[in-house]
Amino acid sequence: MNLLSAENLSKSFGERILFSNLTFGINQGQKIALVARNGTGKSTLLDILAGKHPADTGEVTSRKGVKIGYLEQEPYLDPNLTIYQTLFASENTLVRIIADYEKALEHPENEKAYQRAFEAMEQANAWDLETRYKQILSKLGLDNTALPVANLSGGQCRRLALAHILLDTPDVLILDEPTNHLDLEMIEWLEEYFRTHVSTLFMVTHDRYFLDRVCNHILELEDGVLHNYKGNYAYYLQEKESREVLEAVNLQKTKALFKKELQWMRRQPKARTTKSKARIADFGELKHRASERRKVHEVELEIQMERLGTKVLEVHNISKKYGDRTLFEGFNYNFKRGERVGLVGSNGSGKSTFLEIICGNLQPDTGKVVKGETLKMGYYTQEGLQVQQGQRVIDVIREFGDYIPLKKGRELSAQQLLERFLFDRKQQYDYTEKLSGGERKRLFLCTVLIQNPNFLILDEPTNDLDIITLNVLENFLLDYPGTLLIVSHDRYFMDKITDHLFLFDGAGSITDFPGNYSDLRDYQQNNLKDPKPEAETAQEGTSRKPQVARKGKLTYTEQREIRALEKTISQLEKQKSELEQKLMTPDLPGETLDEVSREFAMVIGELDQKTERWFELSALETGE
Numbered sequence: 001m002n003l004l005s006a007e008n009l010s011k012s013f014g015e016r017i018l019f020s021n022l023t024f025g026i027n028q029g030q031k032i033a034l035v036a037r038n039g040t041g042k043s044t045l046l047d048i049l050a051g052k053h054p055a056d057t058g059e060v061t062s063r064k065g066v067k068i069g070y071l072e073q074e075p076y077l078d079p080n081l082t083i084y085q086t087l088f089a090s091e092n093t094l095v096r097i098i099a100d101y102e103k104a105l106e107h108p109e110n111e112k113a114y115q116r117a118f119e120a121m122e123q124a125n126a127w128d129l130e131t132r133y134k135q136i137l138s139k140l141g142l143d144n145t146a147l148p149v150a151n152l153s154g155g156q157c158r159r160l161a162l163a164h165i166l167l168d169t170p171d172v173l174i175l176d177e178p179t180n181h182l183d184l185e186m187i188e189w190l191e192e193y194f195r196t197h198v199s200t201l202f203m204v205t206h207d208r209y210f211l212d213r214v215c216n217h218i219l220e221l222e223d224g225v226l227h228n229y230k231g232n233y234a235y236y237l238q239e240k241e242s243r244e245v246l247e248a249v250n251l252q253k254t255k256a257l258f259k260k261e262l263q264w265m266r267r268q269p270k271a272r273t274t275k276s277k278a279r280i281a282d283f284g285e286l287k288h289r290a291s292e293r294r295k296v297h298e299v300e301l302e303i304q305m306e307r308l309g310t311k312v313l314e315v316h317n318i319s320k321k322y323g324d325r326t327l328f329e330g331f332n333y334n335f336k337r338g339e340r341v342g343l344v345g346s347n348g349s350g351k352s353t354f355l356e357i358i359c360g361n362l363q364p365d366t367g368k369v370v371k372g373e374t375l376k377m378g379y380y381t382q383e384g385l386q387v388q389q390g391q392r393v394i395d396v397i398r399e400f401g402d403y404i405p406l407k408k409g410r411e412l413s414a415q416q417l418l419e420r421f422l423f424d425r426k427q428q429y430d431y432t433e434k435l436s437g438g439e440r441k442r443l444f445l446c447t448v449l450i451q452n453p454n455f456l457i458l459d460e461p462t463n464d465l466d467i468i469t470l471n472v473l474e475n476f477l478l479d480y481p482g483t484l485l486i487v488s489h490d491r492y493f494m495d496k497i498t499d500h501l502f503l504f505d506g507a508g509s510i511t512d513f514p515g516n517y518s519d520l521r522d523y524q525q526n527n528l529k530d531p532k533p534e535a536e537t538a539q540e541g542t543s544r545k546p547q548v549a550r551k552g553k554l555t556y557t558e559q560r561e562i563r564a565l566e567k568t569i570s571q572l573e574k575q576k577s578e579l580e581q582k583l584m585t586p587d588l589p590g591e592t593l594d595e596v597s598r599e600f601a602m603v604i605g606e607l608d609q610k611t612e613r614w615f616e617l618s619a620l621e622t623g624e
Helices: 042-049 083-087 093-106 111-124 127-139 154-168 184-197 208-214 233-266 274-290 351-359 393-398 414-420 437-449 467-479 491-497 517-526 556-583 590-622
Strands: 002-013 016-027 031-036 057-062 068-071 172-176 201-204 217-222 225-229 313-322 325-335 340-345 366-371 377-380 403-405 411-413 455-459 483-487 500-504 510-513
Touching: 002 042, 016 042, 016 057, 016 217, 016 225, 031 042, 031 208, 042 172, 042 201, 068 154, 083 154, 093 111, 093 127, 127 154, 127 184, 154 184, 184 208, 208 233, 208 491, 217 233, 225 233, 313 351, 325 351, 325 366, 325 510, 340 351, 340 491, 340 517, 351 377, 351 455, 351 483, 351 500, 377 437, 393 414, 393 437, 411 414, 437 467, 467 491, 483 491, 491 517, 500 517, 510 517, 556 590
Parallel strands: 031 201, 031 217, 068 172, 172 201, 340 483, 340 500, 377 455, 455 483
Antiparallel strands: 002 016, 002 057, 217 225, 313 325, 313 366, 403 411, 500 510
16 A cells, blocks of 8 residues: 655756656555665655655655654754653654653542543553553663753754654654664664564665665665665665676667667768668667766775884773763773774763773873874764865865875875765865765765874764765775774674774773674673673773684684785795894894894784784684
8 A cells, every 4th residue: 555655756956956757655564765875865855755845846645644754864852842741742642642641650649630541541552552652762761751852962862853753653754864873772672663563664774784674675766767676685785786787788788789870870871761760860869878887986995004013002091980970990902903993882881982082182080092103093073074164075175185195106186086985076166065964974084084094983984874985985994904993883884894892881891892793792692691791890900802602604804804814924924034034144234133133023923913813713713
């Protein structure tokens, strides 16, 4: 049964066309995700579907009586209301009955009011929804319902808007990035909630695990064309690849036909017959199709960075408290070259505070952070890019320089760098206020990388980025030779990029877990009695990796790591051999001998470290 239909929708801003002639429907039971690049109008399309803004052309129609709930990226909530008042500001009869019952519970002395509320609950059979209401509040961290909206953070406001929509139980849910500002436990709960309590939804999200586990239909908007895939995200990837292969084959056939027709046209045929006239008319269309090029955007990020020394960054006995709450205490760690660490914990557990201390923007209550001499940090913050009004995209980049160094002595201009980040020459001279949220994030990422860091810190880099840009970013990070420190609620991203995790419990402890997020979930499910790995106490002042029994197939990151280790070990062995030959030279000057000896000791130390890690991974693979 069709609940909502869009016919021939078009929308543009000035000369910029976002989309045109889009036609599709939302049927009962469909859970649809819209996949498209940033700047193609995804949020604008959701606004149109929800009736917030009109389309330039076309119309949206819904079945009579269908109720639509819309979660915007930046929802408006009345600051004069409390959480409780906001939740129950609804025309839903069941919600009003629950509101009366909850109010009656606060005044048990009024027995008549309580009895009326209780009977209304019984008659409406609203107990299931009341139980769900309490679960929603608990899972989304909104237990203190007396808090005024004016005192809430942006993340809390968004979770409150989500709770209000879920409680209102609309027929169709339209969601713009529903997992933003949710921690990992909240996201997993929301997945299960959508599977069991929501039948019809239309959403935009960058969370690929969420897409895979919730959605049964994917709409992809690419180059103005809407492609339908009746399946989850994994099915979409398979079918998209098949479609692109077929399109490539058809393009080759079209080019071959074009060459044949071009020869005929060069003979200057006379359009005397109906057949000749049609053939000449068709030639123009054929020429257009033959000259088409697929717009496959691949960002090649090959920035040359300064080599990290043996000392990267050391954390000595750091602690941080806010009032009576201890975020972490007595934490020690030495970061290594090429290390990839993910930070995991609930909202408010201290992850962003930890990053601010590492960067030097915030001082710990105790302890210190010692940075290596060659360390150069790049910090991608949640706040994003602070741009000036009237500033053009190209000017933002040129504040950091007109070009950056690449590998093998090459250079990349500011314009070329922006093109690699999917900003064409025309967009580069647009004003920054015209950019979408995702495009601003992409520009900010560009400004961080142009500074050539060898220690990269990313605080929620996946928020508001489209899946195409995420794939680009992941491909870069997989080849990035520097050290990575990442906070992200995108489980797919964390699984692909990180080698191990720092687990923040928000009560003073940080635990070093040897594996990615999926490894952590497997470990927790296999140890339900003690779901968290053995944590190091704050008094002990060290981080210790829990012993996790694993065997069999290595993760994608571990497979990549073991291949890289084999290559590195081979290079170190060769370097060791060359240094040994130098040390045996009888007439080597004393100063040179000291320098070669120090380099030899450094190579031996690194070789031992890499070899030990190779044996660890080999043992995991063989189950020994």
